[in-house]
Amino acid sequence: MKKILIVFSLLVGFALTGCEDFLDTKNLTKRDTSNYPQNEDEVQELLTGAYRLAREAETAPSFARGGFLMAELMSDDRFGGAGDTSQQDLNISDFEKFINSEENAFAAVWDCCYRTIFRTNTMIEGLALVDWSDQSIRDYAEGQGLFLRSYVFFYLARMFGTAPMPMASEPANLPRSSADEIFGQVAADLVRAIELMPNTPRAAERGRATKWAAEALLARAFLFYTGYYNKDSIVMAGDAGTLTKADVIEYLDDCIANSGYSLLQSTGDVDGGGFYSLWPYSNEITREHGGYKWLDDVDPDKKVVWAGEEGGNVETIFAWQFAASGGTYEGNLLNLFFGMRMMDYNNTHDAQTQRTFPFGSGWGFGTVNSRLWDSWPDNDPRKKGSIIDINDPLEATGYIPGADNWQAETGYFQKKYMPILFEDDAAGTVTGSGGARVNISKYMYPAQAGVGYNNNNTQDLVMIRFADVLLMAAELKGDAAPLNQVRARVGLPPVAYSLEALQNERRWELAFEGIRWFDMLRWGLDYAGAALNSQNGVPVTNSHSAKGEVIDVTTINYGDQAAQLRRTGGFFPIPQEEIEKSGGVLVQTEGW
């Protein structure tokens, strides 16, 4: 017995030493943080991973509660729309009444934001771990990391008011940082990013953050913070000092003068031609294959051509770029969400015709408030360049009112972010779908050929364009000149500066670009409340059948939105599950 125990002890002793090698295994599919990043390329990979999720935060893959979509729906420009056969669709419309039907409505948004922050923090921490061939490469990488992190902090601050602000990849159960803290950090980081990033006009690779994008984003954050919180300046984090209005004007002037970006001008003499060239509906392929009656009428010589998303587009300062991979969540989901809700994908109806040509199918969110249409001067080419009027015989002629249980229909739809089709010829020489009306992405990228309507939109989601920079400069300076540059581009006469003129100009120029709602908030809850309440009484129709046979004619009644706005401050509820997981460190947004 004793001997046995001795032998056993010896064996165990051997095990503890000799067996360790046997028990070491290799990971054949993944690297790990013990040896990553090892070189510049790996830091760049981490950075790319952060871009990917920052884009997803904006498009919000899960049930469409991303910032862009929410801003559009919450604004006075658009209604919830969508169908009544999906509870998720109905819930999203509930937010217009400031009702939250889902505990975790913003879980996906929250998750995407913090994953982006974690990834940028990992990447910024990784900068010091590798040897850099050139300091400027490191600086540019760091600048992009700071830009992305600031973008997401600012995003969180606009959506939820306050939010935890992790500054390192090490996990910590943090309470919500105040708006002062968040904007202080955002301002400091963006100022630092502006210093770090190259001073070259129109930086080489499209899709990357640049010094100019950082300057514009800084101005946007400054305007929001000072407007919403009624401040003069931002006290920056650390010892970066105070960011004043004068500083921001300087950054904007730098961007206007030196960035190399400008307003896109018309190639023909069509009023608004430059503006139309910003949007894919003016693309050549569609115009040659199937045509677009409204545009052909305005521009019979077909001189207006979509500037596309390459070098020719001088107006886009920063955009989220999508992939032509057909992968889920890799396409522009907003085009899908906003696409007209029609049954062309249902073989009981006209599968091939896509009645709303050249606009394609989607889920039908964000029908346009008819009061926007009514209040928008007819002489502004941007009006019809931004809105589809269903009663116009040149627009969407096969449209079926109420199709597929459509809610809050007004007969007006935006046309900036829409699936755009072209008509493949009878032989189907382009995509193999002879006689079909198919997404232009299938023409541009052969890999899209078999991709369904959910994932085949590839249009860039432009977050900052030059017109916005001009208008921000006009607003900060109280100067009509930059504003009139924007008006002149579409052939409109100059106006004198007033806040109202500026507000109108922003609303019209930047309509449906995810901006209006946040503008409303920063111009004050009185302004926003009045604008929201003006939606009540707008006539709409709600359909309860697939082909629009059963339609209620009714009016919008959101109740007293001004009061709801004061209750919540215009900020959204954070996910209940996060509050629970934090053990009470996180608290719900006030008013929810």
Add this chain to the structure above:
Amino acid sequence: MKKLLQTLLLLLICAPWSISAQAQGRNVSGFVTDDSGDALVGVTISVEGTSTVAITNPDGSFTVRVPGDDATLRFSYVGYVTQEVAVGSRNEIAVVLATDASVLEDVVVIGYGVQQKKLVTGATVQVSGDDITKLNTTSALGALQSQTPGVSITQASGMPGSGFKVFIRGMGTINSYGPLYVIDGVAGGDINNLNPADIQSIDVLKDAASAAIYGSRAANGVILVTTKQGRKGRVQTSLDAYYGWQNVYRMPDMLNAQEYMMIQDEGSLQDGQPATAWENYFLGDNRAIYDRIMDGSWKGTDWVNESRNKNAPTQNYTFNVTGGGDMSVFSLGLGYTSQEGIFGYPNVPSWERYSARMNSEHTLVKGKSFDIVKFGENLTYTYRKSSGMIRNGADMYWSDLYSLMRTDPLSPVYNEGYGPEDNDDIKAWFPGSLVNTQLNNPIAMTRYNRAENLSQAHVLRTNAYLIIQPIKDLIFKSTFGYNYSMDTGRSHSPLYSLGSASNTVESVSQNMSGGYAWNWENTLTYQFSINDAHNFTALLGQSLEKWGMGESLSATNGNPRFHDFEHAYIDNTVGGPFVLNPATNMEGGPWGMGRLASFFGRVSYDYKNKYMATVVLRADGSSNFARGHRWGYFPSVSAGWIMTSEPWMEKVLPVMDFLKIRASWGQNGNSSIDNFQYLATIASGASYNFGSDKGAPTSGSFADILPNVDVSWETSEQIDLGFDARFFRSRLGFVFDYYVKNTKDWLVRAPQLASYGTGAPYINGGDIRNSGVEIALDWSDNVGEFQYGANVNFSYNKNEVTRIANEQGIIQGQTGSTLWEMGSGAEFYRVQVGRPVGFFYGYKSLGIFQTQAEIDSYNAAHEDIQMDAKPGDVIWLDRDGNNIIDEYDKDMIGNPYPDFNLGIGLNFAWKGFDLNLTMNGVFGNQIIRSWRNWGITTDNYTSEILGRWHGQGTSDRLPRVSKADPNGNYKRVSDLFMEDGDYLKMQNITLGYDFKHLLSKANFLSQLRLYVTVQNLFTITGYSGMDPELGQAGAGDGFGWSSGIDVGYYPTPRTWMIGANLKF
């Protein structure tokens, strides 16, 4: 002596008569006593080779007629050794029957060895292969259901070939809760691959002390499977076959077309909306459908019924040969089993298994009294294939039955002029619901998405061993095991367009995955006695295991040149595999590799077979942990006392033959997590499109988990107290166990704050306590030739989570829309301190508001708590009493795991007839059921909704139907969806007759039995779904610990079968 004289006298008188009756033979008399000289009453005396039988009288005497001098009498009596006596010329025979100690001499498998059952000090259950095969289940686990107290076995679904959810003594952890299977001494492997006919015995090690020899991985108990081994003696051959017809036991009663319209209209009217103008849905050619509904000539489509596969066959054929001589023994088995599914038409889920087994053992060097060197091997090969499986997930998006049940009855299956014979013609199918364009024809969807596929699996399990016994009682055994498995599959996705769904790119897919594992173990066993009183068995062992050496590869490509499944190969795509197209997809990767190194020892001691003790220690090192955290040590001790061996217990022996008291304590481990949790691994693939070409992504990467360097063993500690007793000459057996099992430091991927920014690693994150009682009773006896037996087992378990290592003390279940798209996205099951694992979580209802006055007074008393309520709406429990109904009012509304499990077996035999009945049941659990999407008003209902509130006093449970549902009656997860899951199932009734009794001359034949079996004849339950035996867990990775979710569950069929057993 007096008796003897009487008998002699009788013989003298009767003899001439009996001789005159010559051809009939003569009478033999005698009496039977036990070894203490007492007369035995009711002993069966049968004459070999005839059907003549006699029974002893109250005085132990008997008379039986024998054919002649060469007759042999067989004396059998329960609890005694059967004795055969040659009659010869004797007319009178006195027989003494010896007590049969074999009941207690049985040997059980204990891991790296066997032990006499009576000396076992742990809590184990043994089920013999015969008891398994007689239930005719396709998997051995199905047969264990009613025979193993403390082991919860639930069929994962009634889908052919589907597995079982097994856990021993309560849900002990939430990561990997299944027991460890050890097949022929080799750990790991899938018991479902074995044909039940190949199994000699199954031993379940329930307590920690018994399982401790398997140390790591034994935290959830161990199931030891021994396949049939060779035996010395005549070659025995057996053939077993059955064929059965399966049908749905209980169909759901869905609303027909008119009922559906009525309920839908009521839902609108309740909201103050006009009734639906139904005719608007039936435009053009479809108008005729509307007319037929309205005139009552068509009731609408019962989709579930359309999916039925009536009389789905199941069959099994096995062939076994066993035999051997002095130097070699062998056992060989061949088997074929197939089963079709009862739902899935027009494709039919079909599953087949072919199995072959070859076990042999050879003596290489033979000593005088024992074999010095022996060599043996066990080999099992299984080939499985399945096709046409429909989806049966716990997520409504992954359940085809859910789609069938929710689709409204207003549209037909086929277009006018078409029928089932046109299933391959896309024009035949009616596209889908006219009311909800998102719902496509569910029958056609299964045709296009589930039919054209085939999965095949090859599994080879082998081990070879060498046994060396250099001196008596010292045995060295070295075993090398090797397992190989290969899975292949292919499928064809045809083009179709149905309603809102379509497949616009025809494609074919192939996948393959193959790999192996090996293990090598060496044990040294020494048995010795001191003074013939102190008996020791010492075991010392070591093992190495390595698994996961494998690769998988899959590919999909579009544009196939053939448009059917038969030709669905990648090579048959236009241009071959090298031409990429929109459907092209390729994936390939390694299996996850793992290693385990172990050292173990065991010393068993007994004093005169009266006092026993066992000590076990095992050390395991796992590759899943970082250096410094790898080694786990798992000790155990157990002791037993056979009280009936004490002299002072002699008085009770006539009543109680045997009593053993046992106690044990031990620790087991669990390391089954993903590898590399101790590092933050870098995932790639987070690509982004910089530049102008959107077709050219730039590859990105990110750390996909937070590292946890400290992650280490999960430990399960268990105390077991029990006793085994046998009464009345061993006719009554009684086993009792009480246990407390604490699982500490579960390995769990606990949800963490999203603000941490990446995936959670496994942590040692919580504790669970399971405690319970198990009782097993068995009785067997005979009344003359009528033999009967009964066994009842009963277990009770209480499960409580005692610690969770995160801020909130909660591990949340899946959020999103697992159960139904009610829009809240809220979880409905979770793990929480103080509660059972996976309890259901939701709102509690307090009844129905019957009148507006009731609502008004309720709101007045509770600060306008339910202002949106109307008569017919639910009164919600305001748990926190703050007069607001919100998520803080949610609480436990059910427990998916039963408090009690019951198994009952009855068997009767009489003159070649045999009758077996088994029942099993569970009590005290709840099931959450929803067969419609409550967020979508147009989904169909079951007829249960006809009992809704529709006027004062009409219901106090089911609220009114309202499409808007402002009170959240149906949109909230609440106790309205909970039902008790108690059931008692008549699992199996078998009636057989052995024709050997009629064919006594056929000496070559030892059995020719024909039988009829019905499985699942009836189920006593209050549950309103199709089948309360519901193993279904929540959807998604890592939610296997949840259970009892019915979103359209593939039920167990009722099966009638006939079969035959033939033995030579």
